[in-house]
Amino acid sequence: MADGHLFNSISLGGRGGTNPGQLRVHSGGIAWKKQGGGKAVEVDKSDLVGLTWMKVPRSNQLGVRTRDGLNYKFTGFRDQDVSSLTTFFQTGCGILPEEKQLSVSGKNWGEVDLNGNMLAFLVGSKQAFEISLADVAQTQLQGKNDVMLEFHVDDTTGANEKDSLMEISFHVPNSNTQFLGDENRP
């Protein structure tokens, strides 16, 4: 278990799209390096607080949550990688990855789940998408029922994607009881 597993085309997903790279899972934790250098991510085993697996089109996605509230998403794992890594994480880190499901029904109504600085939009308890509140420049209440989130804009935004998300808004009907009377949260 000293050397661990090496995966070659694993991309790190985030606000600016995806970056291809190489991921190493070893006894000390998780390390990812961008192809051709540049960005790197290292998570020490002791900083790991949660792991998730989600089936995505043509691939599997590993979610890594750290003690300081960061959330990394790595895509590009084959089905057989999922089982071998699950065993590795369980025996090496004592963490059993949780299984998440992706919603593909195409509905625009569901639930909003806030976990750390991640906001997940769930449809029928499956995840449709997730955004990081750390990237939100400002939030605005529009009328009584709409919450608008505006994302940071800079020159690097959209470096790896052609279309970049700038704003997203949610409609919270009066019938919703989840966020009743809490004006600081969507």
Add this chain to the structure above:
Amino acid sequence: GDGRTAVRSAGELIAYKSVNELPPPRDMMIQVDQKNEAILLPIYGSMVPFHVATVKTVSSQQDTNRNCYIRIIFNVPGTPFTPHGTNSLKNLGAIYLKEVSFRSKDPRHISEVVQLIKTLRRNVMARESERAERAT
């Protein structure tokens, strides 16, 4: 149409039944899947599908820096002229995605997407209202 007629609402339209039905991920750009009547939006490195029947309006705009913006507004309950009917009662308590806005470097791609969404939406809505009419 006071909500009690047997209207097949937009809520019953499903874009995909399973993850494997989604088109292979391409560039992180807005895609229109005519066959499955879906639009796919790049959100945080994933292509997120929405059935075209959930779309209320789509528009685009260009600024002086040759940036192009596309705004998609979805159907939510409580606004006039949205085909919800019984739907909003069934989803009582739900939170809705109301609007998304994207910036693009490719105005031609954006105007194509806007046209495709508009046409697809019109066709699906016409088919559904015909179906609803036949049912009554």
